[in-house]
Amino acid sequence: MKYRILHQRIVNITFFQVLVIAFFFSANAAGTITESKELKKGLWVHNLIDITITGKVTDEKTKSPIPGVTVKIKNGTTIAVTDENGLYRIAVPNEQTVLTFSYIGYDIQEKIVDNLKNIDIVLKSSQADLDEVVVVGYGTQKKADVTGSVVRANLDDFRNAPTTNVANLLQGTVPGLNVGQVNRAGSTPSINIRGQNTLGGNQNVLIILDGVQYNGSLTSINPDDIASIDVLKDASATAVYGAQAANGVILITSRKGASGRTRISFSTQYATQKPNINLKPMARDEYLDHIKYLYYNEAFLAPDFTQPNPAFNLVSKVDPSMKDNQGNLLPNDFSWYNEATKTGAIVDNQLSVSGGTDKINYLLSGSLTRNSGFINNDVFKRKTLRANIESKATNWLTIGLQSFGTFVNEDGVEPNFNDINLMSPLILPWDNNGSLKINPFNTNLTNPLLSYQAKDYDRHNYFFANIYANIQLPVKGLSYKISFGNNYRLDFKNISNIYDANLTGQASKENTTYYDYTFDNLLTYTKTLGKHNLTGTLLYGAIERENSYTRAYSTGFSRLTLGYDNLQQGTNRFAISNAFKEALNYQMFRFNYSYDSKYLFTGTVRRDGFSGFAENNKYGIFPSLSVGWDISKESFFKVNWVDNLKFRLGYGVAGNQTSRYSSLANVGVNAAYVYGDGSSTELGQQVNSLPNPDLRWERTTGANLGLEFTLFKNRLSGVAEYYDTKTTDLLYSVNIPVLTGFNNYLTNIGQLNNKGIELSLNSKNINGTNFKWTSTLNFARNVNKVVKLLGDLNGDGVEDDLPQSGLFIGEPTAVIYDYKVDGIWQIGEKIPSGYSAGTYRIVDQNGDGLINASYRAVLGSSAPAYRISLLNNFQYKNFTLSIFLNSVQGGNRSYLAGNTPRLIRDDNSIRNNYLSGIDFWSPDNPDGKYPRSFVSATLNPSLYQNRSFVRLQDISLAYKFTGRLIERLKLQNLNLFVSGRNLATWTDWEGWDPETNQGLTNDGRPVFKGYSIGLNVTF
Missing domain, CATH: 2.60.40.1120 (Carboxypeptidase-like, regulatory domain)
Structure with a gap:
């Protein structure tokens, strides 16, 4: 009591x-x-x-x-x-x-x-999540019965975020799933699961869309059409996909209709996008100061060069392009940056109709999305149409269709952002007649705004259809599913510009056609005998892919009035084409057993064949097994504050395949020979690579230990995991003696290990009637290490490194091997030959007093030490507030990157503009962080900085209308929201953004922050 x-x-x-x-x-x-x-x-x-x-x-x-x-x-x-x-x-x-x-x-x-x-x-x-059904590959399972590392991503709390790509919604939401940032309209971020498992093999995560391997861009998928995303992380879970699953698997499932009343849903959103950092090129005064300090030995008096020299004439040092006819500086303070940029925006509209009966369900949807980026002409437009229909034709036959078409428009050529930042504020882009200047500096650097003159047609059309039938066979518990998935893509890139091809004019047309199909036959048998539950799954499938590319282009136009539609007007005409075909087939058997949902077992064997592999190794076999034990269901387990406690252990092998034709001798067409003086050049063919008939599949063997728990009447739940993977037979191009006629040879070498821990915690901090507060904490750490390479080449019993390739035994693949910097040489110090004041001082690693390549050392790694995120969700009556913090941390020697703006006085540096506010060294700023000198040092190493950051990544406030208003309008749902993305970033990194690894460089691009307002309504 x-x-x-x-x-x-x-x-x-x-x-x-x-x-x-x-x-x-x-x-x-x-x-x-x-x-x-x-x-x-x-x-x-x-x-x-x-x-x-x-x-x-x-x-x-x-x-x-x-x-x-x-x-x-x-x-x-x-x-x-x-x-x-x-x-x-x-x-x-x-x-x-x-x-x-x-x-x-x-x-x-x-x-x-x-x-x-x-x-x-x-x-x-509220522990219903244990009964939640997750996709595990070629089927589904209750979450409580899963024995592999399978995680369902939290999409619901991020659907209001101002973004056009579903991958951006996954950033920081799943431990071990690493999703990067984007800085272009509509682009897809980098995606990685549990570190790098290969050196020269495929590094892409496998995407499965509605059961079909998907090689298209994620930009083609309408985020609103997605019902769920499940991530397979360990080898025992990914082994069902065998040869292509070494880098993990992302399973995307689209929405279906539900039986009952027809639902008409409409949503609209408007969002702004602008840089999350105020980083711009120098304005007039700072720009002129920058030129003066490049001539500090003349602009200031010796010996310490801190007192101004009254005789110094700055105007004489400025490039003639910035002076008028009388030799005076032009009066302009023009911002090329402002001219080439604007506040970006996202306009997104979604409409869907869904419903069904006990015999049929349907979903029809369409969307219109426009994303205007920060840089002019960085535009992404998308139209999508989807039709998902499923019918229970008879009591033994279910048939269905999952299909969509996406039409992407990326017309327009943006100005080169690097050149925009290089342009002097003293120069205008137009001449006195209002025409664009061709060469503002009177050099071969053309005006970046000339890109506006291009006629550009850049379209990408995606078509997807998966037709399936599920047949209940006469044997009870036995079913057969046949599916035929199709991907078809058309890419068109037509462009012309009178200023291209060294100002002679160029026009081109490019067409790419891609098609693949996936044909799967799936036999499933389920049987329940008392407390014993058995499921057997047998798969036979095939994939074929083909691609065709053609480009025709011309240069040398007297005029380009018809643009790319009249290539024959060009003086020089060229054509390029290529194509490929490749095929895979596979078989898989999986056996699931559970006793009283307490003791769980899953065993899988998959056999893969790939046409791109060597003659002697076309096929590979990839087994796995995993077990689970729900200890909380044991009669002896009497811990009353533990609601659920499940251990699971998995072990398996996944594969990785090489690129097509890589095991064969490739023939190139670049060989040329001139027969005698004055003769024309004759083109020929030559063998560019050696064949390797014994090239094998990479094999990633991994063990995964997981603990799932729910405590205190479901107030706290979570998952803790430890994994250890080993990749052997690494695909790698090894350098060979040039006297063989070749530079390298693709073969299998070495071993690469990844170990890590992951933790996800969900807590219900307050669970009141009117007010609720929940939190989700995610943590992941991965340690990557090269264990073996080519073996003991020197015969000294020690495994040898490959420093030229940046590979070292015992170090991660992302190792940083370079010179260590210890400040900047100052005026008055004893400076070694080949260096001057204002250049970096290099640390003598071996004490020999010589500055050479032996000074290089392992300085750290560009990989992070750990990732952590925190989601807080507050609900008060009809209001919901979500705040999401995401962080990547590097510690002392991890998550480093070179970030070294450097000024060396030469013809370009005194002309070009640079980013404002950089802490360059000068005699009167001896503690300056970055080098500036009037001579180039013998060695110019990088300064490596830590990229650790904490980011306020997403925040959303929504209000759900209820009561008489909804009843009067006869609505099922009415929801109004405002949200923000990337609103604040706390970091010591200097530059555009730490996550994109872009520092104080002119050719970087900012990450966007944005605010949005939107409405969701369902009739």
Whole structure:
């Protein structure tokens, strides 16, 4: 009884209080809790008014009564608590009263009294996520029965984010899934799962869309059409995809219609996009100062060069292009940066119609998206159409179609951003007649705004269709599924510009056609014998891919009035074409067994064949097995604050394939010979690479240990994982003696290891009637290490490094091997020959006093030490506020990158512009961080900086309308939201952005921050 009384009083307390109390009682601490005098015969009743309501509260699954449930008048103070039989009694003022029923570990339920005197309530456990069905590859499983490392991404809390690519919604949301930033309209970020598993093999994550391998761009997929994304991380989970799964698998499932009332949904969003950092080129005064300091030995007086030299004539040092006819400086302070940029925007509109009956369900959707980037002509436009239809044709046959078409428009050529930042503020882009200057500096550097004159047609059309049929065979539990998935892509790139090809004019047309199909035959047998559940899955499938590319182009136009539609007008005409075909086939058998959902086993064997592999190794076999034990279901497990506790262990082998034709001798067409003086050049062919008939598949063997838990009546849940993978037979091009006629040879070498830990925690900090606060914490750390390479080449018993390739035994593949910098040489110091004041001082690593290549050392790694994110979700009545912080940290020697703006006085540096505010060295700024000198040093090493950051990545505030407004408008849902993305970044990194690895460089690009407002409505 003392536990029940306690539960009724802690509905709204924090998780940390629950933690203390739970541990206190689980240890059987001494003490008693005195029952309230108001609790009589198990019922707590007060404030009796007019109407008495009685009822019973039971569990949805077990149908058993739930004692200790709090029954409360909404927005009131009257409370009752169910007794040991789940019974309650409460007095209410009128029939319009709303009662709330709440209990830790269950979803809160509300009920209007109306004219009822008895109200029975069935509460649904908030641990329903254990019954959630996740996609595991060639089928689905209940989350509670999964034995591999499979995680469902949280999409719901990020759907309002201002972005056009679904991959951006995954940043930081799944431990071990590493998604980068983007800085172009509509672009796809980098995606990586659990570190780098290869040196020369395929490094792409495998994307499965509705059961079909998808090689198209993720920009083609409308985020609003996606129902779920599941991530397969360990070898036991990915082995069902065999040869292409070494880098992990992302399973994308599109939405379907549901039976019942037709739903018409419309959503619209407008978002702004601008740089998340105010980094611009120098304006006039700073630009002229920059030129002066490049001539500090003349502009300032010796010996310390800190006192201005009154005789110094700055104008004489400025490039003639910045002076008028009288030799005076032009008066301009023009911003090329402002001329070439603007505030970007996203306009996104979505419409879908869905519904169904018990015989058929359907979803039809369409979208219009326009993303205008920060730089002019950085434009992404997308139109999508989707039709998903599934019909239960008979009681033994289900047929369906999942299809979409996406039409992407990226017309326009943006100005070269590097050249924009190089342009002097003293120069205007136009001449006195208003025409664009061709060469503003009177050099071969052309005006970057000339790109506006291009006629550009840049289109990408994607078509996807997966047709499937599921047949229930006459044998009970035996089904056969056949699916035929198709991907078709058309790319058109037509462009002409009179200023291209060294100002002679150029026009071209490029067409690319890509097609692949996936044909799968899946036989599944399920059987239940008492508490024994068995499932066998047998797969036979094939994939074929083909690609064709053609480009025709001409140069040397007297005029380009017809642009790329009349290539024959060009003086010089050329044509290029290529094509490829490749094929895969595979077989897979998977066996699942569970006893009482307590003891779990999964075994998989997959055999893959790929046409691109060598003659002697066309096929590879990839097995895996995994086990699980739900210890919380054991009769001996009596820890009352543990709701669920499951151990799982997996071990498996995944493969990685080489690129097509890489095991064969390739023939090139670049060989040329001149027969005699004055003769024309004759083109020929030559063998460019050696064949390797024994080239093998890479093999990644991995073990994964996982612990899933739910504690304190579902107040805290999470997953902790440890993994250890080993990749052998690494595909790598090894350098060979040039006397063989070739530079390298593709073969299998060495070993690469990845170890890591991952943790995901979900807590219900406050779970009240009107106010809820939940948190999700994700943490991931991966340690990558090269274990073997070519072996002991020197015969000294020690595995040899490959420093020329940046590979070292015992170090990560992302190792940084360079000279270590120790400040800048100052005026008056004893400076070695080949260096001067203002150049970097290089650390003598071996003490020999010589500055040469032997000074290089391993300085650290560009890979992060760990990643961590925190999502807080607050709900007050109809308001929902989500705040998401994402961070990548590097420690002392990790997540480093070179960031070295450097000025050396030469013809270009005194003419070009640079980013403003850079802390360059000068005699009067001896603590300057970056080198500036009037001579070039013998060695110019980089300064490596830590890229660690914490980012306020997403924030969203939404209001869901309810009540009479919804009823009057006959709506099912009406939701208004505002959101922001990348609003703040805290970092010591200097430059555009630490996550994109772009520092203080003219050719970098900013990451966007943006604000959006949107509306979701369902009829």
